[in-house]
Amino acid sequence: MKISFCCTGTEPTPWLAGLRAALPQAQVELWQPGAAPADYAVVWAPPQQFFDQQPLLKGVFAIGAGVDALLRLRLPPQATVVRLDDAGMAVQMAEYVCHAVIRHFRELDVYAADISHGQWTFHKPRHRADFPVGVMGLGVLGQRVAQALTQFEFPVNGWSRSPKVMPGVRGFNGRAQLDAFLASSRILVNLLPLTFDTQGILNRDTLSRLQPSGYVINVARGAHLVDDDLLALLDSGHLAGATLDVFRTEPLPLKHPFWQHPKITITPHTSARTLRETSIAQIAGKLEALERGETVVGRVDLERGY
Ligand code: NDP
Numbered sequence: 596m597k598i599s600f601c602c603t604g605t606e607p608t609p610w611l612a613g614l615r616a617a618l619p620q621a622q623v624e625l626w627q628p629g630a631a632p633a634d635y636a637v638v639w640a641p642p643q644q645f646f647d648q649q650p651l652l653k654g655v656f657a658i659g660a661g662v663d664a665l666l667r668l669r670l671p672p673q674a675t676v677v678r679l680d681d682a683g684m685a686v687q688m689a690e691y692v693c694h695a696v697i698r699h700f701r702e703l704d705v706y707a708a709d710i711s712h713g714q715w716t717f718h719k720p721r722h723r724a725d726f727p728v729g730v731m732g733l734g735v736l737g738q739r740v741a742q743a744l745t746q747f748e749f750p751v752n753g754w755s756r757s758p759k760v761m762p763g764v765r766g767f768n769g770r771a772q773l774d775a776f777l778a779s780s781r782i783l784v785n786l787l788p789l790t791f792d793t794q795g796i797l798n799r800d801t802l803s804r805l806q807p808s809g810y811v812i813n814v815a816r817g818a819h820l821v822d823d824d825l826l827a828l829l830d831s832g833h834l835a836g837a838t839l840d841v842f843r844t845e846p847l848p849l850k851h852p853f854w855q856h857p858k859i860t861i862t863p864h865t866s867a868r869t870l871r872e873t874s875i876a877q878i879a880g881k882l883e884a885l886e887r888g889e890t891v892v893g894r895v896d897l898e899r900g901y
């Protein structure tokens with residue numbers, strides 16, 4: 596069995612060593628243009644040329660959770676596409692989002708500014724009941740985040756395509772319930788996949804529906820957000836702030852207003868990182884399951900786009 600590794604922006608040596616150790620029966624090679632066709636591929640941001648030269652692939656394993664960029668390429672029609680399913684990302688995402696929510700709710704930036712000015716000042720405690728958090732996308736990552744937020748006793752709303760029942764989470768689903776979900780939320784966390792249906796979903800209309808002094812946390816994809824709409828709502832005061840981990844162009848161009856905006860915190864697409872050992876173990880297990888003719892979780896539905 597041949598496995599081709601083609602991950603742009605990833606140091607290949609430890610991945611190749613890890614995949615070879617986990618799948619000793621396989622021949623695992625770093626892809627080079629003109630390489631012989633493989634049976635499986637392990638990819639991140641591969642060029643179209645890769646798939647054009649790999650017509651026999653039975654399976655394509657992404658080393659990330661989001662497959663929006665992959666699905667924009669022409670893939671071999673018979674290939675099963677599999678994404679990472681948690682693989683250690685869910686707890687990281689829960690940490691990141693809870694940190695952003697609590698930092699905003701507890702006014703920790705205000706305290707930091709006070710302290711930097713030598714001021715020992717108390718601010719009136721705020722009520723968490725006044726800070727309902729809405730989580731868009733209740734998949735592998737969104738559910739973990741929503742559950743973590745309930746541990747801190749925030750009111751939590753969740754929005755997904757199909758109905759979900761989660762303890763402590765008020766569920767909304769489908770476009771018909773989107774407005775009600777937004778109106779019930781003050782802090783909005785985006786954990787949707789980027790698809791035809793969800794691109795630009797964080798826009799002037801939707802963000803205006805959040806409760807006054809809303810706060811936006813985008814940890815999914817930059818193209819979910821209409822940048823100018825966010826800036827306008829921050830400047831009008833309808834939104835109090837935003838924490839953004841993902842951007843339409845990455846790295847975020849230095850001239851982009853998000854870098855300097857006093858109400859925006861940015862991080863460099865780091866909220867949930869791919870963990871190599873865990874990911875290799877997951878990919879190896881699923882590849883062997885596919886070889887045995889079994890179904891695997893994390894299989895991408897190409898029609899839905901996630
Ligand atoms: P999942 O596929 O497990 O979950 C997606 C969720 O979104 C599901 O609940 C799904 O609904 C819902 N959804 C999809 N389309 C719609 C729609 N049109 N309307 C309403 N709900 C919808 O994905 P993950 O949780 O694993 O990952 C989510 C995203 O997080 C990834 O696609 C990626 O873009 C991003 N990500 C970002 C990282 C970072 O470091 N910033 C790291 C990892 C991922 P249903 O349950 O009904 O299918």
Ligand code: OXD
Pocket residue numbers: 658659660661662867868869
């Ligand atoms: C992912 C990501 O989708 O890193 O896994 O954004």
